[in-house]
Amino acid sequence: MGLVTSFRDPGGFCCLWCQRILRAVGSGALAELEPFLASDTARRLLASRQLVPTWKLSAEEVDELRRTDGFQEMIRGREVGALFEHERVEFPSFPHEWPPAMLHAAGRLTLELAQACLADGYGLKDATPYNVLFQNSRPVFIDLLSFERRDPGDPVWKPHAQFCRTFLLPLLAHRAWGVGPADVFAQRRDGLQTQEVHRFCGLLQQFLPPFLTLVTLPTWLSRKTAGPSLYREHLLGDPEKARFILDSLFRRLGRALRRLEPKPGRGSAWSDYMDSHSYTEANFEAKERFVKAALEEFRPGRVLDVGANTGHFSAVAAQVGARVVAIDNDPGCVGAIWRRAQQKGLDILPLVVDLARPSPAQGWRNRECPSFLERATGAFDAVLMLAVLHHLLVTERVPLDEVL
Numbered sequence: 001m002g003l004v005t006s007f008r009d010p011g012g013f014c015c016l017w018c019q020r021i022l023r024a025v026g027s028g029a030l031a032e033l034e035p036f037l038a039s040d041t042a043r044r045l046l047a048s049r050q051l052v053p054t055w056k057l058s059a060e061e062v063d064e065l066r067r068t069d070g071f072q073e074m075i076r077g078r079e080v081g082a083l084f085e086h087e088r089v090e091f092p093s094f095p096h097e098w099p100p101a102m103l104h105a106a107g108r109l110t111l112e113l114a115q116a117c118l119a120d121g122y123g124l125k126d127a128t129p130y131n132v133l134f135q136n137s138r139p140v141f142i143d144l145l146s147f148e149r150r151d152p153g154d155p156v157w158k159p160h161a162q163f164c165r166t167f168l169l170p171l172l173a174h175r176a177w178g179v180g181p182a183d184v185f186a187q188r189r190d191g192l193q194t195q196e197v198h199r200f201c202g203l204l205q206q207f208l209p210p211f212l213t214l215v216t217l218p219t220w221l222s223r224k225t226a227g228p229s230l231y232r233e234h235l236l237g238d239p240e241k242a243r244f245i246l247d248s249l250f251r252r253l254g255r256a257l258r259r260l261e262p263k264p265g266r267g268s269a270w271s272d273y274m275d276s277h278s279y280t281e282a283n284f285e286a287k288e289r290f291v292k293a294a295l296e297e298f299r300p301g302r303v304l305d306v307g308a309n310t311g312h313f314s315a316v317a318a319q320v321g322a323r324v325v326a327i328d329n330d331p332g333c334v335g336a337i338w339r340r341a342q343q344k345g346l347d348i349l350p351l352v353v354d355l356a357r358p359s360p361a362q363g364w365r366n367r368e369c370p371s372f373l374e375r376a377t378g379a380f381d382a383v384l385m386l387a388v389l390h391h392l393l394v395t396e397r398v399p400l401d402e403v404l
Contacts, residue, residue, distance in 0.1 A: 007364075011145045013078065014086075017071065021088050023054075027081035029145055036147045039120040049135075050109060052142045053087040089140065090302075090349070091325050091379060094369045095129040095166075096185040097351040097359055099335035100174045100262040102139075103181045106132040107167035107257055109139045114157065115250045118243065123150035127159035128166050128190070136323070136349050137341035152239035157249055165191035168214055168253075171260040173197060176205075180331045182352055189363070194218040210256055264339055288316065291384070295320040300381035306355050307388035311337030311348065317384065318346040325380070327372075329354035355388070356396040 006014045011029030015022050025033055036042050037054070045051040057065070062083050065071050095103060106129045114124040124146055131143040157163075169192040173179035177200065184192055198206070198219040206216045236242045279287065291313055295303075300322050305314045308326035310333050317324045318341075326337050326348055337350035353359055353372050362369040392398045 006368075009143075009145050015074065017065070017074070018068075019088070021086040022057075022065075023084045023086060023144070024075060024078065024080040025082050025084060025145070026079040030081040032148055033144060035149075036117075036120075036122055037144070039117075039122070041116050041120045041122070042147075045113065045116065045141075049138070050113065050141060051144065052089070052133075052140050054084050054144060057083040057085055084144075086142065089133045089135050089142070090323060092133055092370075092375060093349065093351055094185070094359070094362070096182045096362070096369075097353055097372070098129075098134075098181050099331040099338060099350070099352055100171060100181060101264075101335040101338050102134065102350075103129060103167065104171060104257065104261050105338075106134075106139045107163070107171070109141060110163065110167070111250065111253055111257060113141055115247075117147055118150075118246065121149060121152065122147050123154075123157070125158055127163035129185075130189070134349055136347045137338050151233075151235055153235040153237060153242050154233065155236055155242040155245035156234065157246060160249065160253075162190070163253065164214065164218075165193065167191075168256055168260060169194065169197050171257075171262070172210065172214060173200075174262065175260055176200075176211075180352070182331075186362075194222065210259060214256065262335060264336070287386070288313075291386070292316055292320065295322065295382070298382065302380045303382045303384060304376065304380040305384040305386075307385065307391070308337060308350065309333050311340050311350065313384055313386055314348050314350070315340060315344070315346055317382075318348050322347070322382070324348045325376075326350045327353035327355065356392060356398060 009029075010026070011033075012023055012025040015024070034056075037046075042051065046053060065083070095106075098106070109132060110124070110127050110129075114127065117124060125148050126143060126146040131141060131146060132139050133142050134140070170179070170181055170184045173184065173192060174181075194215050197215045201211055201215060205211055236245075295317055299320070300317075303314075303317045303322040303324045305311075305317065305324055305326040308314050308328045309330075311326055314324045314326040314337060324347060326334070328334050328337075328350075329352065331352050334350045334352045337348060340346065341348040341350065351372075359369075359372040361367070361371040361374065389403065392403050393400060
């Protein structure tokens, strides 16, 4: 019934319990979390749904949970000062399943939150894409324990290097060499090191922007600044000066992120399929009428669109009222679906997933990131597989009874 799904944060943990997302918070972390949730910034971010909607469970609700079979066993040995409940994200996804445009959107949200919380005296202590999920095409920050009270004299954003490793450098590698988030995060939970990227740079490239500031200089400086002194706090006596330094840093990171925003329309193997497919106009219209009629007749609430290409039929399903997860193995196509969903406000979550080689479970004991098939089991009322079957039968040599 219950599954502890997080363990890295000493301040608390999340669990899935009876289809509810619960967060247990220890007493020490609770002393920081509750004032943050009461701040103007947190209320605004919660209202805009940039932070996942969250509420504290009453003493009566906690007592009821404790009386539920298995709950006490699940939390045994872990401090629980309070229990909070998060609104459940319909279909959780992970950075190795995102196109570059979605990684960029998650980075933009992370930076916006880090800047916003300064106004109330808080800092963001983590800057990893694993703290972001997508509710349809909209990024949502889910880790409320990442916010901590900051010293007014501290001019340092602690996760600066982490933000570079997990957002800026993967986006730079995509811009320069076509490396996708799957190529990075399928093997590296904490992104790319500057030294790794530096090894791929040509001699001239090392000195060109943005490689010089994001890769070359940090690589050179890391050889000179290694040692315990690197991790000591350097507090300033003037809070205004510290805040000025932080604001300047966030502006620089924002400019770097904007420069690395993936360009729409970048060509890929299948991105022009809707213009070059072999259907006649009449045949395509007949296909579209059939799909729409089937969706309107059966009214599925949740649809999986396999081999979604640029999302034409995902949009048809969403317009009929379904919540859609659209998968394709072409990152260029999935990025186009994400932009379409953003622009038109469609309830579509697009993911880079190959059904013949779906995302495996990852992390410690394979339990931190469940596999795509585990998340998909029982999650959909209908599946669209339009012009996909021949790829599975011929290209992948999957027998028909296996597909069924």
